[in-house]
Amino acid sequence: MKNYGEQLKNGLRKYKRIIAAFIIVFISVVVELAANIQALRGGYDSLDISQNISIIEEGDKEKYRIEFKVKEGVYVQQIQLHGNFPKDVVYRVKTKEVNGFGKKEDGVYKDTVGPYFSEYSTNLGKKITWLRITMEKTEGMELTGITCSSSFEWNKYRMFFVIIVLGLFYCIFFEKKFLKRIEWYFAVFALTFGLLLIALAQPMCNSWDEQIHFKSAYILASGRTIQWTEAAQKIVDRTNFRCNTKAEFAQLRKYMDNKGKVIVREENRKSLLISYQYLAYLPMALFLGIGKLLKLPFSMLFAFGKVGNLVLYVFVMFWAIHLAKSKKLFLAFIAMMPTPLFQASSYTYDAVVFSFLTLGCVLWYREMLRGDGNCDFRMVIAAALLFVFGSFSKAIYIPIVLLLLLLPLFHKITKKQKLFLITGICLIFFAVMLTFTVPLISNILAGNYNYGGDSRGGDTSAVRQMISMLKHPWESVKLLIGNMISLDNFRNLGVPESANYFFGNLMLLSLGSMGTLGDKWCVVLLPVLTLLLLYEEPQEQKDCIHSLWRKIFIWGVFAVVILLIWLAMYLSFTPVGEMKIAGVQARYYLPLLYLGSLLVESIKMRVQISQVVVPKLTCISACILQAMAIWELAFMDRLVG
Structure with missing residues (x-):
């Protein structure tokens, strides 16, 4: 009997992955069955209530009214409106x-119809005894029918979501290698959740200024002649209908695929050379180009371009986590947060900026830890290149390259070599900074007072704003300092919904226009961040920033970057002469987080917990926050009722 038990145990170990896969798929099927319990109890494909449509007059307007009653009550999963809506x-x-x-309650909802489709739907998911729908009747509008449904339907998005979450929890508890090599867990986590985010986003803009970034990537992917399809133009103009049900998204994909076959205009590029500012778009452009060669439908092409950004992010951050000698778990946790991963799964250069600068800081700190004056010049050159390429799209981060002046190698080289290296680092710094300042100065001298404004409109101009600041230097200093130390503007006031969130949520738990996780999730976020900042990891290298002047220098670099963030937002995105700075967002601080964690290395307080508990807690917390962000913001009221 004992031998039989041992054989059974060994068999379970041998086939545990196959067993786990079967259980995970089984649970995902059970979840789908539970989600469709009302349809299983007594579902129906279509309940036509079109005969209840009437037209009423209110003042000088006509309105459609649909009223429906059923004494026993009926479960309505979804309402569909059919017709022509100009x-x-x-x-x-x-x-x-x-x-x-069994208690009766009042419910109030609202939704939108438009000229894109002939059918629109609203998820209800309630048992009702009475229903009333009212809608203004505009010129040319014709409401031809209304139906209710409660039919069984497999939701592939929800199934994929459940499989990912359960699979990741399996890795946490039953695959010890993932906890010992956290970078591999990150790679699986980021690729699976990232692909799900790309699928959920659909062919529409959800990230910050995504239409602008898509346009740049699309141009790079088009060669000499750029053929703008109607679908691509709609993305650039950000004019797509905001869908909120699975059925509407299916229609949107079909609509965009049809529009993707229609060429509305062509333009020729003056040069095939790529400006340094657009290098960050190359991964997205490469995948868009491959998608075009494969003649993918537009909805798939749009998603495929994002995969290029995701793959680069995972690759760079994998090596950043792998090579980190300090704060490895902190770095992995940040890399798995909703906002960084969402940026990596969208059209944006922010993922490149964040990942390149972070890997650069990792390589710089590895060299700092040598301490004996020896140096791996390949790592130093790689760090310098990462700082430069990471700052090409946002030159405000280039002061980070000055960290290279602190490398221990300066203690062992000759004065001539030292002068050569210092000169080279400073030249790199000034060269990149000139890309930010020279256009501004030259346009001031040329009298081009409208240069550098917000492309989205408004009374903005970097030139006029700079002239205003030069005329009022003291007020400008007070404005910058006052706004930098004010957490109100740090929360991006000006966008009313953003003023209700803690800035940590806006930095790490936001999915752009889909929304931000509520402040209650700080209960998970803040304790884990604090723990990982103070936790002393096994084999962690000790603090090498021990001298006072080094700390002052690094804090100075940190402060200059923050100052440039606020200054850039005031110059380019704030109406001229305003006494507040608009447009500063918490996510702009993401590239500074790892450097900031190194600055607290010298804190004497340390947390020592089991070497197994903290990695597990890190992975579990990241999975919970990512899963909740996707469920609450990307699923609910969009792809499930």
């Missing part, structure tokens, strides 16, 4: 609902 119109839904305890 322009966007909001319709309102009022209901009498029966909750799980």
Whole structure:
């Protein structure tokens, strides 16, 4: 009997991955069945209530009204409106609902129809006894039918989501190698969740200024002649209908695929040379180019371009985590947070800026830890290149390259070599900074007072703003300092919904226009961040920034970068002469987080916990926060009811 037990145990160990895969798939199927429990109990494909459509008059306007009653109550998963809708119109839904305890409650909802499709839908997911829909009747509008449905349907997005979450938890508890080599867990985590984010985003803009970044990548992927399809133009103009149900997204993909076959205009590029500012778009452009060669439908092409950004992010951050000699778990946790991964799964250069600068800081700190004056020049050159390429798209981060002046190698080289290296580092710094300042100065001298404004409009101009600052130097200093130490503007006031969130959530738990996780999730975020900052990891290299002047220098670099962030936002995105700075977002501080964690290395307080517990806690917390961000912001009220 004992031998049989041992054989069984050995068999389970041998086939544990196959067993785990079977269990995970089984649970995902059970979840789908549970989500469709009402359809299994008594579902129906279509309940036509079109006969209840009437037209009423309110003042000088005509309105459609649909009223439906059923004494026993009926479960309505979704409402569908059919017809011709020449322009966007909001319709309102009022209901009498029966909750799980049998009590009746009032429900109020609103949704939108528009000129894109002939059918629109609203997820309800309630048992109702009464329903009323009202909608203004505009010129040319014709509401031809209304149906309710509660049919069984497999939701592949939800199944993929459940499989990913359960698979990652399996890796945490049953694959010890992932905890010992956290960079591999990160790679699996980022690729799976990243691909899910790309699938959930659909062919529409969700990230910050995504239409601008897509345009740049699309141009690079087009060769000499740029053929703008109608679908690509709609993305650039950010005019797509905001869908909120799975059925509408299916129609949107079909709509964009059809528009992707129509060429609306062509333009020729003056040169095939790529400006340094656009190098960050190359991975996205490469995948877009491959997608074009494969003649992918536009919805797939749009998603495929994002995969290039995701693959580069995972590759760079994998090596950053792998090579980190200090704060490895902190770095992995940050890399797995919703906002950095969302940026990597969208059209943006922010993922390149964050990952390149972070890897550069990792390589710089490795060289700092040598301490004996020896140096791996390949690593130093790689760090310098990463700082430069990471700053090409946002020159405000280039002061970080000055950290190279602190390398221990300066203690062992001759004065001539030292002068040569210092001169080279400073030249790199000034060369990149000139890309930021020279256009501004030259346009001031040329009298081009409208240069450097926000491309989205408004009374903005970097030239006029700079002239205003030069005329009022004391007010400008007070403005910068006052806004930098004010957490209100740090939360990006000016966008009302952003003022309600803690800036840590905006920095790490935001999915752009999809929304931000609420402040309650600070209960998970802040304790884990604090723990990882103070936790002394096994084999962690000790603090090498021990001298006072080094600390002052690094804090100075840190402060200059922050100052440039605020200055850049005031010059380019704030109306001229305003007494506040608009546009500063918490995510701009992401490239500074790892450097900031190194600056607290000298704190005497340390947390020592089991070497197994902290990696598990790190992975579990990251998985919970990422899963909740996707579920609450990308799933609910969009792809599930």
